Each structure stands twice: as structure tokens, then as C-alpha cells.
Amino acid sequence: MLKDSRSAGRKGEDLACKFLKKDKYKILEKNFSCRQGEIDIIAEDRKGVLCFVEVKARCFVEVKARSRDDYGLPVEAVTHSKQKRLLATAFIYLENKRIKSKDMRFDIVSVYLVNEETQIIKNAFDVNYY
Numbered sequence: 553m554l555k556d557s558r559s560a561g562r563k564g565e566d567l568a569c570k571f572l573k574k575d576k577y578k579i580l581e582k583n584f585s586c587r588q589g590e591i592d593i594i595a596e597d598r599k600g601v602l603c604f605v606e607v608k609a610r611c612f613v614e615v616k617a618r619s620r621d622d623y624g625l626p627v628e629a630v631t632h633s634k635q636k637r638l639l640a641t642a643f644i645y646l647e648n649k650r651i652k653s654k655d656m657r658f659d660i661v662s663v664y665l666v667n668e669e670t671q672i673i674k675n676a677f678d679v680n681y682y
Contacts (some may be wrong), residue, residue, distance in 0.1 A: 560665060564609025565592055568661040571670040577603065586644045589637035593661075594645060602656040604642045606630055606676070611665040629662055635677050 569579050578596040584591045593605035608629050630638075638658060646654075660676040663669070 554600055560609050560611045561607070561681065563665060564663040565607050567609075567663045567665075567668055567670055568593060568605065568607045571661065571663075571672070573606070575672075577626045580643075584641070586641055588640035588644055591638060591641050591645065600655070602651070602654050603659050603674075604638060604645075605659045606634075606638060607661050607663060609665055630676065639679060672675055 569582070572593065573579065577595040579593060579595050580602075581594040582592065584594055589647075591604050593603075593680040595603045595605060597603055608617060635658070642656070642658070645651075646656075647666055657675045658677055658679065660673045662671045662673070
């Protein structure tokens with residue numbers, strides 16, 4: 553069992569990277585941070601789309617009477633304010649890397665640590681909303 557939420561987060565990010573690489577994503581950076589916030593994984597998918605990935609690791613043991621979703625969906629854990637921080641951080645990344653024009657999206661990778669099941673929600677929120 554994992555000792556704390558930080559080690560659970562690291563394990564979740566490692567499993568998410570493994571999952572993304574298996575699907576032909578190129579991992580560009582992990583844990584990019586600046587004053588605005590942090591992005592867990594920045595990757596490029598097989599079509600060249602720049603993906604800013606938030607990883608949500610779940611480390612509970614499933615109980616028969618409850619499903620995984622009873623604990624809340626990963627997309628629900630990325631609140632409106634978290635989305636704004638991710639967007640601001642992504643713009644800092646683009647500025648730092650001098651990227652002017654590139655297709656991009658925000659994904660959420662959900663990792664269930666008990667069985668290492670991994671799922672992705674592509675385009676998890678609309679950046680045009682902001």
C-alpha cells in the first residue's frame with residue numbers, strides 16, 4: 553500500500569505515462585510548474601496535438617456495494633478554478649517554449665491504483681469557455 557498521497561500521485565503519474573506511451577503519445581514533460589500552477593504531464597498525441605494532462609489517482613479498495621464512480625468521477629475533481637489554473641499554466645508553458653500555433657487540448661487520465669486500471673477523458677473541458 554502507498555504511504556501517502558504524494559507517493560500515490562507519483563505512482564499514478566508513472567502509470568499514466570506508461571498508458572499514454574502505449575497509445576503512441578510522446579511525453580514532453582512531467583510536473584511542469586510555475587506560479588500559476590502545475591500540469592502533471594505534457595505530451596503530444598500521435599496526430600501532433602499538444603495534450604495537457606491532469607492525472608487523478610484513486611487508491612481505495614473497492615467494496616462490493618459501491619462502484620468506483622461512487623467516489624466521484626475524475627472529471628468532477630477538476631473544478632472550474634482548477635481548469636482556470638491549468639489553462640494559465642499551459643499558456644506559460646507555450647510562452648516558455650515559444651510555441652505560437654499548435655492544436656492543443658486538456659485531458660484527464662484516471663488511474664485506479666489497486667488494479668492499475670487507466671482511463672482517459674480526451675478534451676475534458678472546453679478552453680473556449682474561458
